Amino acid sequence: MSTGITGDLLAAQIPRLRRYARALTRSAQAADDLVQDCLERAWRKAHRWEPGTDLRAWLFTLMHNVHINGLRRKYPDTESIADTDYPDMKLQGADVPLQMRDLERGLAELPAEQREVLLLVCLEEMTYEQVAAVLGIPIGTVMSRLHRARERLRRYLAGERKPPLRRVK
Amino acid sequence: MKNQLPTEITDLHAYVDEQLSPEARRRVEEWLANNPEARRQAADYALIRDGLRGLYAPVLQEPIPESMLRPETTRRWLRPLGAAAAGVFLMLTGAWFGMQLERGAGSFLAAVPHTVREAAMAYAVYAPEVRHPVEVPGDQEQHLVSWLTKRMGVQVRAPRLDDLGFLLLGGRLLSSDDGPGALLMYEDHGGKRVILYACPTEADGRDTALRFAQEEGVSVVYWTEGPLSYALAGELERTGLQALAESAYRQIAI
Numbered sequence: 230m231s232t233g234i235t236g237d238l239l240a241a242q243i244p245r246l247r248r249y250a251r252a253l254t255r256s257a258q259a260a261d262d263l264v265q266d267c268l269e270r271a272w273r274k275a276h277r278w279e280p281g282t283d284l285r286a287w288l289f290t291l292m293h294n295v296h297i298n299g300l301r302r303k304y305p306d307t308e309s310i311a312d313t314d315y316p317d318m319k320l321q322g323a324d325v326p327l328q329m330r331d332l333e334r335g336l337a338e339l340p341a342e343q344r345e346v347l348l349l350v351c352l353e354e355m356t357y358e359q360v361a362a363v364l365g366i367p368i369g370t371v372m373s374r375l376h377r378a379r380e381r382l383r384r385y386l387a388g389e390r391k392p393p394l395r396r397v398k
Numbered sequence: 399m400k401n402q403l404p405t406e407i408t409d410l411h412a413y414v415d416e417q418l419s420p421e422a423r424r425r426v427e428e429w430l431a432n433n434p435e436a437r438r439q440a441a442d443y444a445l446i447r448d449g450l451r452g453l454y455a456p457v458l459q460e461p462i463p464e465s466m467l468r469p470e471t472t473r474r475w476l477r478p479l480g481a482a483a484a485g486v487f488l489m490l491t492g493a494w495f496g497m498q499l500e501r502g503a504g505s506f507l508a509a510v511p512h513t514v515r516e517a518a519m520a521y522a523v524y525a526p527e528v529r530h531p532v533e534v535p536g537d538q539e540q541h542l543v544s545w546l547t548k549r550m551g552v553q554v555r556a557p558r559l560d561d562l563g564f565l566l567l568g569g570r571l572l573s574s575d576d577g578p579g580a581l582l583m584y585e586d587h588g589g590k591r592v593i594l595y596a597c598p599t600e601a602d603g604r605d606t607a608l609r610f611a612q613e614e615g616v617s618v619v620y621w622t623e624g625p626l627s628y629a630l631a632g633e634l635e636r637t638g639l640q641a642l643a644e645s646a647y648r649q650i651a652i
Binding site: 236240243244245247248251252257258261264265268328329330332333336347348350351352354356357369372373375376379382383386 | 402403407408411412415417439442443446447449450451452453454455457458459460462463465466467468528529587
């Protein structure tokens, strides 16, 4: 089967897919599983991709679908208490301001659908139209999710957060 | 959601995300000039965007796992093998580090109690651990302390180092030359970690004052107090580590 997709073309997209997946799932393992599944699907469906069209958008669409299916199936999502309390992304060294940690926590508290939109806009710098196409939602929904995500994070960073959970026992 | 956002709001987002035409951009800028609240809003949105980029930028630099470069041959069931290999690698790295310690230090190590070596090793193995630095997280401190106390057979205390900027991240049980050992890990706001290691005092061990040792960049302050020997290890300069150790020493001695 001859397709326009080559290993090199895909490899060039992997760092971005991983970054997005990491921010989306907050777990290096879950993120890499997601990327792996996405890439496997990409190879299987390689004939469906039209050379010359936006490969990144296509891959992000695949990943979104894999992610959604995963959420629906709720397949072994091995998130332990430790994972939630200490996200995999260990912030590097002493030069990371406290606010970055808050940002990470705030992001984790957003509903997944808002997090997706926010990350595609902020990290991937996609246009709203691209986000709408990738997620398969109307552009108005993109805007309202984006707005809610940003306002929520903004309030969170301003200090309106819930007190940290304390386990008794 | 059916209700549409006001145009000013969608424009504000598009302004921050640089998705406006030049004319629309000028229009929004004029509007912003007379609207301090919207300006703050836009600045906050930009801050969040820049923060997210900074937060996840390091992922772009991570080496790509082999399995991703040839995904068509990978199957999910093969993956645990990768994890096992990582475990073996970790053990080998630990052993290698131990050998370097022994080799490089020579007579030095012979002169210091095994507590120091074990603490330096525990630090080297666990402090860089991102996913599972501890077995029991610090927010379950009571459970952690009673568990370790039970396993060690003597009262274990988790000193508070909050005043010096280090918060309890959690702890784990280890094995030491003299029986069960306890590791408590602390972390400051910048992510710098230190560990407090405790193991049973050797049969003929006596109480000692604080002593300082250093090996392979890991500084260790150690002492013996009754049934337990302690060592605080980290990549801190001596005075900083000493201040932490003194605080821990005072709290444990109570």
